[in-house]
Amino acid sequence: MKWEKLGRVFVPDGSIPWAKSHAYVPTAVVRGEEIRVYVAFWDSNKIKRIGFVDVSAKDLTKVLRVSAEPVLDIGEPGTFDSDGVIPSCILDKRNEIWLYYVGWQELVYSPSQALFAGLAISNDGGDTFNRYQQTPILERIESERFVRSSSFVLEEDDVYRCWYTSSNKCINMRENIVPSYDIRHALSLDGIEWGLGISCLHLLDILDDPEEFGLSRPWVVKENGWYKMFYSIRKVDKGYSLGYAESRDGYFWTRKDNEIGIEKSKEGWDSEMVCFPSVVDYEGSRYMFYNGNNYGETGFGAAVLV
DSSP states (O other): OOEEEEEEEEOOOSOSGGGSEEEEEEEEEEETTEEEEEEEEEOTTOOEEEEEEEEESSOTTOEEEEOSSOSBOOOOTTSTTTTEEEEEEEEEOSSOEEEEEEEEEEOSSSSSEEEEEEEEEESSSSSOOEESOSSOSBOOBTTBOSEEEEEEEEEETTEEEEEEEEEEEEEEETTEEEEEEEEEEEEESSSSSOOOOEEEEOOOOTTTOTTEEEEEEEEEEEETTEEEEEEEEEETTTEEEEEEEEESSSSSOEEOGGGOOOOOOSSSTTSSOOEEEEEEEETTEEEEEEEOHHHHTTOEEEEEEO
């Protein structure tokens, strides 16, 4: 596998108060001859709200429009998404568009955030969304206390399958307590009520890579009887990079990170990080949208599979 970078697509210019910086966790969906990329924009207080960037499907670097207002704003004070909302997956339900998202809540004690998955629904083609409920659809449980989020949902044979980021322990990283996380899988009959997740993509053994402590933002493509997962790998001293795994059943995965075919650039907007992949197909070509340095502060770019 080899990806050819097409360049940076969009970064906020700081002129919009609710979207001062970042274009965080690109979440793409093909809409005719356009591709809509939902992202989380940050205000000056680092509060995250979901908007979109529409680009030409024939030229991914051509921006057609940017949302003037959030399509989903933060939740009520004290709720699980009161300090930020971040897109993770879009499901087209014909008469409705379902947006699975990450709810961000700041905590007084370490770890400093709690991240759980929510669901919002659009009845106007994806221009605005309303919460399905004020609580997470992946709620905190005993075996997953800190993170149950970044959900990717695939509807398959009348069953919904969800791969998501999960954490039940923390590590000390440069005097900060942060979650250590991997990827789990859960099933649902309606896409809302989920069974218990099982661990399916694991961190490397400490002897193989003592710095790796996070696997996040899975994006799954089913093709020719195989499940293919693109995801982010977080390391203590190297930030984020991209990973790749394959599975026959979606439960047991083989990591093939050396086959991902896209790395950090030698210089520029994605020279320190490449992370949070979103993969879509259009007219026989496969495209990836991804974030660069400092978790999307430098915006998001695109690449094509060659």
